[in-house]
Each structure stands twice: as structure tokens, then as C-alpha cells.
Amino acid sequence: MAQIEFSEHGSRNRGALGTRFVGALAYLVAAACLLPMVAVVLAAVTGGTDTIRHLLDTVLPGYAATTLILVSLVSVGTFAIGVGAAWLVTMTRFPGVRLFEVALVLPLAFPAYVLAYAYTFILDHPGIVQTTLRQVTGWGPRDYWFPEIRSTEGAAVMLILVLYPYVYLLARAAFLQQSATAFLAARALGSSPWSAFWRVSLPMARPAIAGGVLLAVMETIADFGTVAYFGVQTFATGIYTSWFSMADRAAAAQLALCLLAFALVMAVTERTQRGKAKYYQPGKRHAALPAAQLSGWQAVAAWVLCAIPVLFGFLLPVIVLTQMGLESEQNLLSARYLGFIRNSLTLAGTAAVITVCAAVCVGFFQRLRPGRGSAMAAYAARLGYAVPGGVIAVGLIVPFAGFDNALDAWMRQTFGVSTGLLVTGSIWLLVAAYMVRFLAAALSAYESGQSTVHANMDAAARSLGQTPLGTLRRVHLPILTPSLLTALLIVFVDVMKELPATLIMRPFNFDTLAVQAYRLASDERLEGAAVPSLVILAVGLLPVILICRQVGRRH
Template sequence: MAKIELAEHGTRNRGALGTRFVGCIAYIVAAACLLPMLAVVVAAVTGGTDTIAHLLSTVLPEYVLTTAILVLLVSAGTFSVGVGAAWLVTMTRFPGVRFLEIALVLPLAFPAYVLAYAYTFILDHPGIVQSTLRQVMDWGPRDYRFPEIRSTEGAAVMLILVLYPYVYLLARAAFLQQSATAFLAARALGNSAWAAFWRVSLPMARPAIAGGVLLAVMETIADFGTVAYFGVQTFATGIYTSWFSMADRAAAAQLASCLLVFALVMAVAERTQRGKAKYYQTGKRHAGMGAAQLNGWQSVAAFTLCSIPVLLGFLLPVFILVQMGMDSEQDLFSRRYLGFIRNSLLLAGTAALVTVCAAIGVGFFQRLRPGRGSNMAAYLARLGYAVPGGVIAVGLMVPFAMFDNTLDAWMRQNFGISTGLLVTGSIWLLIAAYMVRFLAAALSAYEGGLSTVHSNMDAAARSLGQTPLGTLRRVHLPILTPSLLTALLIVFVDVMKELPATLIMRPFNFDTLAVQAYRLASDERLEGAAVPSLVILAVGLLPVILICRQVGRR
């Protein structure tokens, strides 16, 4: 009996130690996610008022106006395209609808800046479209006016084409879950199909649609590559210009704090509307929405409307990039490009592993000790998805640069040794930025899988003598392998596409495919930029294929 009690006591001690260990990891991760935001605010407040006064009198009004216009255009565009396509493929049947309901997800694989390179190549003044117009119509350069692709409107179109799948996926899921009872009741009361959609189906799907639009808005304010290439002055480009071109850390921090406030307001709005806006099916019968068969010109119109986003957002850009890449002098298998690929894979792979491990720590601690502390840690861990990469980069560079400078000065004074920059400009600080930025995506995938693991499994494992870490290793992780692989893949692809944080924080002479594509495009070498862009696109297709498989199964 004494031996049994001693064994049980040892198991309890190991269990308590394991719980404290997981809790420490969760709180460290939460603190790491909070650090860049606090650092940005502190740097902005202590930076003095001269810089912000100068910004207010010069560029800040333009940043505010341009960012607001871009947000409004992308919101309206993603709503119109995403909801319209979701309604057509869900509620109607026409030739090609099964293909289109999957193909409409494909533009999600494109980073917006890659799409910008492709369309600039054909729509700019020396591009094939304007050149053909001048040749066929015998026009001179001043004989016609062509829409300028390098503009705020052009950037909005690029963002709409790659971000509407967020709205499409959520709206389609909402329409599929609706019962036909309310819709048919509206029709029986004399409403047309369009009026019934507008008055009944659309309000019932509003929480999902609003969530998709707000996700698109947050991606819009975080975008740097597209607006920088098009010369559109937004907060994202202002942060980069202040940090590098003007070497004004205070201005960068103050601009980042403005963008941080806007992003957090959007995040709170998204969570608030998702939490409060609920619609319930009160009837006892749940009849699925019947799809109407379209014929004649109606089927042609529906097919055309659903095909345009796929054509403009995926098929045409891929064709353009392949043609550009074939005409370029870039050798994908050269030693230099193999270095870009190696750096990209190293960063993406390491960041994915670190981020998923952090998500496991935060999510498992919330499972072990549900309460205010674990819930707060999980909430702070999710903040990064609402914060642009440039803000996170500034928020991490400011305190760690101060730490490195202080340590170097102390070592010089006391030991005559220069430590240099130990943290700033290192790969690990860049990986920490990726972890903060994309932890929410990994945590969502992990929690989605964890919801399928019944609490009775935990109780059974503990009754058999397993510690919390043993339960995680022997019960949870084998069951959650598909969810964890999905999280790894999502973070891997997001890191491959991330541009602003990589540009600001990458170590010296450590370039990635995204940086190389941006550099070549900035030098107007668009054919060369197509080669790394195609590799980024190919990697980005992997999670989109998984999403397409899920859509096809449904």
C-alpha cells in the first residue's frame, strides 16, 4: 500500500510539474505576442511630438485617406463578388457549376503583389494591351486614355481578386446551412426570388459574410507589396519608408501605432459581430435550400459571372507569369536561386514548427486549466492575426535593438569587448515575428481538431496513470495529426508569402523568394520577378487544394 501511495504521489507531482511547464509556455507565448504591440505604443509615446506634428502636416492625411479608400473599395468588391458567386453556385444549377464552386477558391493561392506584377506587365503603357491598341487604332501616346493600373483603384482590384474567396467560402457555408422554410415563406408572401434573397437569406448569412469581409479588410491594411509597387501611399508603405529611407524610428513607431489601433478596432468589431449576430432555425423541419435549374441565357449569364473571378484571379495571371518566366533570363536552378529557395524553405519550415508548438502549448493549457488566465493567454495569442507584419517588425526591432545597444555599451565599458547585434537582424527574431503574426491560424486549426477529443479521453488517460504531458503525447497528438499537419501547411505557406516583416527584419544578405520578386519588380524587371513568383504560387496552391477537396466533399 505504501508503494502504491508513493507511486500515486509521484504521478501527481509529475502531473503538477507538467501543468506548470505547459502554463509557462503559454504565458511566454502570450507575452511574446503582446510585446511588439506594447513596444510600438511606448516608442510612439516617447518619440516626441515633433515627428507626429510633421507627419500631420505632410503625409499622414494622405495615408489616412488612401487607406480608407482602399478599405472601402476592397470591402465592397469582396462582398459583391464573394456573396454573388456563393449564392449562384449554391442556389442555382447550370452547366459547369460543380467545377466553378471549387475553382472559385483558387485565387486564394495568389499573393496580391504577384497578381500586381502580372497585370502591370500586360496593362502598363509598354504592355501588350496598350501596344496592340495603338497599333490597331493607329493612336499616338496622347490620343487615348487608358485606366492606370498603378493607382489606388488598381491596387484595390488586385486585392479584391485574391481576397474575395474569404467571403465566398464563409457565405457559401452559411447558405448551405440555411433551411428553405423562411425563404419559401417569403416567396409565398409575394416576394420575388431576388427580394426573398435580399430580405431573408442575406440577413441570415450576415455574421459569416461580415466575418469574411473583415478578414479581407485586415489583409488589406496589412498589405505592403501591392501598394508599394503601385506607389500607393498607405500606412504600410509609410512605416517602411520611415524605417529605411528616412531612418526615423520614431516616425515608423508612430505610424505603426496608428495602424495598430485601426487593426485592433477591426478585430474587436469582427469578434463582436460574430458573437452577437445569431440567427436560429425555429421550425421543427429543416429542409435544405433547393437549387433552381437555369436554362438559356440565364445559365450563360451565371456561368459567365462565376467564371470572371476565376479567369482574372487565377487562370490569366498564371498564363501571364509562365510567359514572363519563359522570356526571362532567370535560372531557377542556378546557385543564387537555389539559395533563395533554401532560405525561404528554412524560414518557412522553422517558423511553422515553432508556431505550431506554441499553438499546442497555448491550446493545451486552456484545456488543462480553463479559466481567466488561460483564456487571456489564448486571447493575446490571437491578437497577431489582426496586426500587420510591418507593425510586428517595428515592435520587435525597437526593444531588441535597444537591448543589443545597451549590452554592447556595457560590455565595452566593463570588459572592452563589443558584442555587436546579438538579437537584432537574426533569423530567430524574424521567426518570432512570424510566430506572432500567424499563431492565430495555427491555434484555430489545433482547437478545431481538439474539439473532437472528448474530455472523457483525458479522464481515462489520467486514471491509467498518464501525466498531462503523457496524455498530450499519447492521446491528443496521434488524434490531432491531420489538424496539426494542416496548421503546419497554412503557416508554412503564409511565411513564404509574407513580405513586409521579411523586408524589415531579414538578416543581411539573407534574401527569400518574396524579397527577390519584390526587388526585381521594383527595378521594373517584371519578367525576372515572374520566376520566384511562380514558385511562391506553386507552394500557395497546397492549402488551397486542401480547401478545394473539402468544398468538393460538401
């Protein structure tokens, strides 16, 4: 009996120790996510007022105006295309609707800057469209007007084409989950289908739609590759210019603080406007919304409206990039390109594993110890997705560069040895930036799977003598394998596409496919830029195919 009591006491001690260990890791992850934001604030505040005054007198108003215009255009565009396409494929039936349910997600595989390279090759002055126009009409370069692709509006179109799937996926899921009761009641009271949609279905789907638009907005303000290539001056390009071209860390930190404040204000505004509104189904039984069968010109119109974003957001860019890649002199199997691929895979694989492990720590601690502390840790872990990569890069480099310089000075003075830069410019600091940036995506995927694990399973495992870590290893992780693989894949692809943080923080002579594509495009070698862009696109298709399979199963 004493032996049993001793065993139970030892198991209890091991359980408490395991819980404290998971909690310590979760708080460490939360602190790592908060560090860049705190460092940016401190660096901006201690940088003096001369720099910010100069920025206010020169570029800051332009950065703010351009960013606001870009955000406004992308918000309207993604809302119109995403909600419209989701309503058509959910509420109507026309030839090809099953195909469009999947095809409308495909542009999500494209980074916006890759789309920018493709459309510049087509629409720029020496491109095929304007060249053909001059040959057919006999016009000279100044005899006609043509929309300028390298503009704020052009950047907005590129971003809309690749970001509307966020709104489409969430809006379609919301429409599928709605009961027909309220919609049919509105129809019975004399509302037309359009009026019932606008006054009933759309407000009920508002939280999901707002979440999709907010994701698109966050990606817009974080975008660097598209706006930099088009010469559009936003906060993201300003940070990079201040850091590299002017070597002004104070200006970069203060611009990063402005961008951070802008991102957080957007998130808080949406959350505040939503308030405590809740949406409930009016009946106990769920009745699916009735789908209308379209024919004639209505079916043709629906088909065209769904085909346009797929054509311009996926099919045409793939064709153009393939042609560009075939005409280039870049050899994907050369030692140089194999090095780019190896660097990209190393960074993406390492960051994906570390980020998912961090998500497991935070998510499992919140399950073990639900309360204010674990909730705050999870909230801090999610903040990174609202912070652009350039801000995270500045926020990590500033404190660690100070640490490296202080350590080097102390070692020189004490031992006469120079340590150099131990952390700054290392792969591990870049991986840490990726973890902060994409931890929210991994945590969401993990928590969606964790919600399917009933609390009774935990209780049964504990009654059989399992510690919390044993329960995680033997019960949760086997059940959550699909969710964990999804999280790994999402983070892997996001890291492959990430450009601003990689440009600022990568070690010397450690280039990735995204950096190589950006460098070649900056030198106007668009055919060469198509080769690494196609590899990034091919990798990006993996999670999109996974999402499409899930959509098909749910349907």
C-alpha cells in the same frame, strides 16, 4: 497499498507539474504576441511630438485617406464577388457549377503583389494591351485614355481578386448550413427568391460574411508589396519609408501605432456591431435549401459571373507569368536562386514548426485550465493576425535593438569586448515575428480539430495514469495529426508570401523568393520577377488544393 498510494501521489505531482509547465509556455507565448504592440506604443509615445506634428502636417492625412479608400473598395468588392459567387454555386444549378465550387477558391493562392506584377506587364503603357491598341488604331501615346493600373483603384482590384475567396468560403459554408424552413416561409408569404435571399438568408449568414470581409480588410491594411509597387501611399508604405529611407524610428513607430489602432478599431467595430446577436435554426430537422435549375440566358449569366473572377484572378495571371518567366534570363536552378529557395524553405519550415508548437501550448492549456487566465492568453495569441507585418517588425526591432546596444555598451565598458547585435538582424527574431503574425491561423486549425476530441477521452487517459502531457502526446496528437498538418501547411505558405516583415527584419544578405521578386519588380524587371513569383504561387497552391478537397468531401 502504500506503494499504490505513492504511485498515485507521484502521478498527481507530475500532472500538476506538467500543467504548470504548459501554462508557463502558454503565458510566454501570449507575452511574446503582446510585446510588439506594447513596444510600438511605448516607442511612439516616447518619440516626442515633433515627429507626429510633422506627419500630421504632411503625409499622415494622405496615408489615412488612401488606406480608408482602399479598405472601402476592397470591402465592397470582396463582399459582392464572394457572396454572389457563394449564392450562385449553393442555390442554383447550371453547367459547370461543380467545377466552379472549387475553381473559385484558386485565386487565394496568389499574393496580391504577384498579381500586380502580371497585370502591370499586361496593362501598362508598354504592355501588350496598349501596344496592340496603338498598332490597330494608329493612335499616339496622348491620343487616347486608358485606365491607370498603378493607382489606388488598380491596387484595390488586385486585392479584391485575391481576397474574395475568404468571403466566398465562409459565405458558402453559412448558406450550406442554413435550414430551408425560414427561406421557404418567406417564399410562402409572397417574397420573391431575391427578396427572400436579401431579407432572410443574407442576415442569417451575416456573422460568417462579416468575418470574411474582416479578414480581407486585415490583409488589405497589412499589404505592402502591391501598394509599394503601384506607388500608393498607405500606412504600410509609410512605415517602410520612414524606417529605411529617412532612418526615423520615431516616425516609423508612430505610423505603426496609427496602423495598429486602425486594425484594432476595425475588429472591435465589427464585433460590437454584431453585439450579442445569435442565429438559430427554427426547426429540429435540417432541411437543405432548394437549388434552382437554371437554363437559357440565366444559366449563361451565372456561368459568366462565376468565370470572371476565376479568369482574371487565376487563369490569366498564371498564363502571363509563365510567358514572362520563359522570356526571362533567370535560371531557377542557378546557385543564386537555389539559395533564395533554401532561405525561404528554412524560414517557412522553422516558423511553421515553432508556430504550431506555440498553438498547441495555448490551445491545450485552455482545455486543461478553462478560465479567465487561459482565455486571455488565447485572446492575446490571436491578436497578431490583426497586426500587419510591418507593425510587428517595428515592435520587435525597437526593444531588441535597445537590448543589443545596452549589452554591447556594458560589455565594452566592463570587459572591453564588443558583442555587436546578437538578436537584432537574426533569423530567430524574424521567426518570432512570423509566429506572432500567423499564430491565430495555427490556433484556429488546432482548436477545430481539438473540438472533436471528447472530454471523456481525457478522463479515460487520466484514469489510466496518464499525466496531462502524456494525454497530449498519446491521445490528442495522434487524433489531431490532420489538423496539425493543415496548420503547418497554412503557416508555411503564409511565411513564404510574407513581404513587409521579411524586408525589414531579414539578416544581411539573406534574401527570400518574395524579397527577390519585389526587388526585380522595383527595378522594372518584371520578366525576372515572374520566376520567383511562380515558385511562390506553386507553393501557395498546396493549401488551396487542401481546402478544395475539404469542400468536395463536405459536399
